[in-house]
Amino acid sequence: MDYHTSTFDQAFALALLAYIIATAVVSIGGYLRRPHDLSAVGGSPVLRPGIRGWYFENLQPIEQLCVRWGIRPAYVSWAQLIGSVLVAACYAGGLLFTAGWLLLATGTLDIIDGRVARRTNSGSARGAFLDSVVDRFADSMAYFGLVIFYRNSWVLCVVLFAWLGALMVSYVRARAEGLGASCRVGLLQRPERYVILGFGTIFGSLFEHISGAWLPAPRYWLVTATILVLAMLSSLTVLQRVLHVWQALGKSSHA
Amino acid sequence: MPEGEPSVDLAGKAKRVVGTFVLMVGAGVVLDRWAAWAGTVVMLVGIIVFVWGIAEAWARDGVTRHERENHATAAATKPTESNL
Numbered sequence: 001m002d003y004h005t006s007t008f009d010q011a012f013a014l015a016l017l018a019y020i021i022a023t024a025v026v027s028i029g030g031y032l033r034r035p036h037d038l039s040a041v042g043g044s045p046v047l048r049p050g051i052r053g054w055y056f057e058n059l060q061p062i063e064q065l066c067v068r069w070g071i072r073p074a075y076v077s078w079a080q081l082i083g084s085v086l087v088a089a090c091y092a093g094g095l096l097f098t099a100g101w102l103l104l105a106t107g108t109l110d111i112i113d114g115r116v117a118r119r120t121n122s123g124s125a126r127g128a129f130l131d132s133v134v135d136r137f138a139d140s141m142a143y144f145g146l147v148i149f150y151r152n153s154w155v156l157c158v159v160l161f162a163w164l165g166a167l168m169v170s171y172v173r174a175r176a177e178g179l180g181a182s183c184r185v186g187l188l189q190r191p192e193r194y195v196i197l198g199f200g201t202i203f204g205s206l207f208e209h210i211s212g213a214w215l216p217a218p219r220y221w222l223v224t225a226t227i228l229v230l231a232m233l234s235s236l237t238v239l240q241r242v243l244h245v246w247q248a249l250g251k252s253s254h255a
Numbered sequence: 256m257p258e259g260e261p262s263v264d265l266a267g268k269a270k271r272v273v274g275t276f277v278l279m280v281g282a283g284v285v286l287d288r289w290a291a292w293a294g295t296v297v298m299l300v301g302i303i304v305f306v307w308g309i310a311e312a313w314a315r316d317g318v319t320r321h322e323r324e325n326h327a328t329a330a331a332t333k334p335t336e337s338n339l
Contacts, residue, residue, distance in 0.1 A: 009286070012282075012285065012286060013286060016279075016282055016286065020279075023275065058268070058272050060265065060268075061265040061266065061268040061269035061272065062269050062272060062273070064265055064269075065266070065269055090283075093289070094287060095283060095284065095287045095289055096283075096287070097279075097282070097283035097286050097287060098280055098283030098284055098287065098289075099283075100283075101276060101279045101280050101283060102280065105276060205283075205286070205287070206286075209286060
């Protein structure tokens, strides 16, 4: 990619960084200062209950508008599918900042469809199947875009490794549930992957514009570091899940 | 309020969330020099939606405060057993 950094780029990227940090501090800080019952929210080592609660609070009005306007969960899934194609196009074209936000939006649509289905009592086996297929596709499209972006770099191997990890995390759970074992464990489930990759590319892109072009190759090293972390943590999650299912199936076969 | 009917506050919040997202997408288009003018227009749309959401929240706050004051006044002037 033909790349140069001007003073405008640096100032604009700094202003965006300041805006994002200020908005997050005010919004999350304001939420955490108020008392909340977070027992039903759940949590993980990466996404703590407070952050999840804040996220769901901001999601609620959009979810309610979907219910009010009669938007069916399947339509939300199709929107997620289209969004994931845009994510891939943005990653492939080097629009990393935009791709990061679109990735977070498609992840949000993935959550909204399930919540709308529960609220309107319109969940079905067909809807659940469509949701799962679209999830795998959306997951893969982000990595597909990154593969094109890093096609001439050694980072391509890291992206492919992260892609494999993401697919394996989902496959192990699907196979375990097919055998009747529960598999809702692991450090890096899908929401965590979306958040890490999304914010990794957002801040990586900003940092690239702020720091200028003097850094050595590879380009977007913060994004590269994020993908590397994703690849390692996804592999760790696969291992966690395999061990969990192995033990669960061992117990059920002895019983 | 019927089920699924967003309050003014929720509609305002939805506008703030969507406005921020649109603003960020537009900013990305400008930042990565893909189509600066298109990005600027998208950013402006995001800012307008965000400000609209803020205005709705303020309007809602004003109505709520006014209702609260009315309730307080009504409670203070309500005839009781002792002063009838």
